Amino acid sequence: MRVAMTTAAAFFALTVAACAETPAGKPAAVAQATPAAPAAAPPPALVKFEIKNGGIPASLTGKPGDAAAGKKIVVGRRLGNCLACHEISTLKNEEFHGNTGPVLDGVAGRLSAAEMRLRLVDATKVTPDTMMPPFYRTEGLNRVRKEFVDKTILSADQIEDVLAFLVTLK
Ligand code: HEC
Numbered sequence: 104m105r106v107a108m109t110t111a112a113a114f115f116a117l118t119v120a121a122c123a124e125t126p127a128g129k130p131a132a133v134a135q136a137t138p139a140a141p142a143a144a145p146p147p148a149l150v151k152f153e154i155k156n157g158g159i160p161a162s163l164t165g166k167p168g169d170a171a172a173g174k175k176i177v178v179g180r181r182l183g184n185c186l187a188c189h190e191i192s193t194l195k196n197e198e199f200h201g202n203t204g205p206v207l208d209g210v211a212g213r214l215s216a217a218e219m220r221l222r223l224v225d226a227t228k229v230t231p232d233t234m235m236p237p238f239y240r241t242e243g244l245n246r247v248r249k250e251f252v253d254k255t256i257l258s259a260d261q262i263e264d265v266l267a268f269l270v271t272l273k
Contacts, residue, residue, distance in 0.1 A: 149241060150259045152224065158217025159224060163239070168263030176265050182257060183265060188234065191272065203234050211273045219269050223262050238262060 150163045162168075176183040178197045186194065188203035210219065221228055226235035237244070238257040257265065 146241075146254045147258070149239070149255065154221060154228065155217070157221065157229070158215055159220040160217040162263055163220070163224075163259035164263050166263070168260070168265070168267035170264070170267040170271055173261075173264035173266065173268030176257065176261055177268055182261065183238075185265075193272070207269070207272055209272060211270050216266060216270055220262065220266050223257075223265060223269075238265075 152159050152161065152163055174194075177185045177191070178194060180187075185191075185207075186197055186200050188201045190200040190202060190206045190208075192206075192208050194200075214222070222235070224239040225237040226233045227237055236256060239255045239259065239262050241253050241255055
């Protein structure tokens with residue numbers, strides 16, 4: 104329980120900091136394995152993405168995500184924990200709906216997939232002082248536990264899965 108609490112604390116203690124340009128990283132799949140690699144596997148490099156017209160038009164993975172997998176991340180307490188801040192009527196059976204953020208019913212009618220992708224990747228690009236954690240950013244995060252340094256909260260695949268679920272909220 105203590106571990107979970109500390110993780111949550113780190114998760115929610117993210118504060119806003121000026122975000123430098125995202126470094127262009129090689130996709131994990133083509134990153135070369137170094138024979139003399141350190142014991143701990145390096146975190147996957149951030150996928151390069153482009154922000155255009157208030158959104159990120161291209162899939163981070165080059166393919167659409169899986170809505171069912173995304174739904175699990177949205178309701179899961181450890182990864183997305185979206186329901187801590189957002190209510191989604193179709194998930195009424197899940198506990199602890201919070202109201203820090205807007206109700207996500209019909210969000211796909213209000214925002215394009217590109218706009219939602221940007222909010223998932225780094226909501227501070229839209230609202231600099233937002234409470235919403237930047238799910239796909241490694242820089243400018245405060246009080247991150249050692250094992251999470253240089254890691255994003257969600258992977259590129261998980262961002263696309265969550266987005267695929269959000270797109271169903273019409
Ligand atoms: C700590 C609270 C918090 C968490 C956790 C959180 N959000 Fe948010 N979210 C917000 C707030 C606050 C906003 C409103 C944007 C702003 O701050 O201006 C928001 C905005 C959004 C929006 C835009 C909605 C609109 O109508 O404009 C989407 C989509 C969204 N969040 C999805 C998610 C998803 C999916 C997750 C989980 C992966 C998540 N959020 C986790 C607080 C949170």
